[in-house]
Structures are given as C-alpha cells and as structure tokens.
Amino acid sequence: MTTPLKVMYLSPVGSATANPIFGDMVRDHKLPQTEVHITSLPADDGAFTHIEYRAYEAIVTRGIIRATRAAAREGFDALAIGCFYDTALHDAREISGEMIVTAPCVASVEIATSLANRFGIIVGRRKWVDQMHATVRDIGQESRLAGFYHVGLGVNDFQTDHDHTNRLLVEAGRKAVEEDYAEALILGCTLEIGFYKEIEQELGVPVIDPSIAVFKRAEYAALLKQQCGWVPSRKWSCEAPPEEEIARFGGFDEGEAFGDRIVIEAETTDGAQIAAQ
Secondary structure: OOEEEEEOOOOOOOOOOOOHHHHHHHHOOOOOEEEOOOOOOOHHHOOOOOOOOOHHHHHHHHHHHHHHHHHHHHHHEEEEOOOOOOHHHHHHHOOOOEEEOOOOHHHHHHHHHHHHHOEEEEEOOHHHHHHHHHHHHHHHOHHEEEEEOOOOOOHHOOOOOHHHHHHHHHHHHHHHHHHHHOOOEEOOHHOOOOOHHHHHHHHHHEEEOOHHHHHHHHHHHHHHHHOOOOOOOHHHHHHOOOOOHHHOOOOOOOOOOOOOEEEEEEEEOOOEEOOOO
C-alpha cells in the first residue's frame, strides 16, 4: 500500500473563519492518498482575519515560523502558506527540514506560465500591488506579466456578495485579456476562492485560483518527495539555523503552534480512510 502523503494548508491568520472554505476546496481537489490538515494560527498570535498590511505580516511571521517547525516535526511532507503575499516563505523554508514549503503567488505563477506566455493578476486593492509585483520580479517572470488589475475589495469583502464580486472580477479580467492581451489570469487572493470557473467561461482563458494552486503545488511536491526522494537543500542560502542556537534563543517551539484544525484523511483504493504515519 502506498504511504499516504501528508500536506498542511496553513492560513496565516489568527481566525479560523475561512478554514471550512479551504476544507471544501481540499476535498474537491486532493488525491485519494493524501491526508490534509487545514489550520490557522492561534488567536493569541493576533486574531487577524487578513494580513493586507506589512505591519500585520510582521506580527504573524513568528507564528508562521513556529507552525512550520511544528508541522515538520509532525512529519508533514509539504506545507502551503495561504496568503498571496507569500508571507514568510523564505524564512519558513529555512527551518522546514525535509518538508517542502510553498505559497500562493509563487505556485500560481509557476502554473500560469506553464499554460500561457502572458498572464495578468487580479487583486483586491491597489495597496497589494507593489509587494506582489516584487515577488513576480524576484522569481524572474516580470517580462510575462500583463499587469495587475485591482477591483477595490479588501480580503474580507470577497465572500460577502458573490454576484458583486464576480462582476468585478470579470470586468477586471476582461481588461487584462482584451486590452493587455493576457492569455491566463491569476486571482491574487486566496479568498477569491470559488470564482475561477465562471470567469473562465466568460473570458475563455485559464484562471488560476491561488488556494487550489498552492495546495496542488504542495501536494505535487510531496508526491515527488515520496517517489523521487527530492527534499529541500540545506546548502548556502538555504542553510538552516543551528539547533543549538534555536534552543538557546528560544521562541521557536514554545506555546501552541496552531488554532483550529480540520483533518481530511487519505483513502484506500476501496474508499476507506487511512491515517498517515
């Protein structure tokens, strides 16, 4: 029997409100042999429902690091950080051991550029663009970016009125496709979840949902780890902090690492659930 893959989807906020939404996404898209835990940070880390501001990111970064280290110790093969800012991605990778860590912007761009030569990113607010643009530039894909298209919605607004949100996303996508010649679109917030199919039908180009993209990219990395033995490098820029220093400095392992957790177990070939070891 194939050993189950073990993937964590970490919402890097101190609120578990959106966890059931991500849980439904995982049930619809995971491989049968994958066990997935959907979780968020403890409310004690700051009961944020979004981290649109760098100041908020700074507060939750410690929680992401602690959660990453805890997930690695629990034996997860891969972890997805669920914010399109890719908050603390490089920091988390340093202390993830043999667990692979990815995040939505990197994952979505990787997928979009495998489907098209030119892509656009639809975001909620103009505030987000500078930081997300820097990520696209850093991963070497700026020349293929048609542009960013903001719709005037904050993170908490996307799920409030679905019809209104969908209209705004379609309008922005139409501008990207028909005026700036984007051949694929990326939704630039994990809470834009659930809209991509309608936009695809309306505009006729692939639309990447970042919550699906980051989860599937993490799952694929876990599969490659199991099948090919590919684990993260710990050389040079990927060097991990010395365990002696971590123990001496403290703060990495103290306290609760996770808030509420939804566990979606792996299945056997006959449909029964199995737990990862």
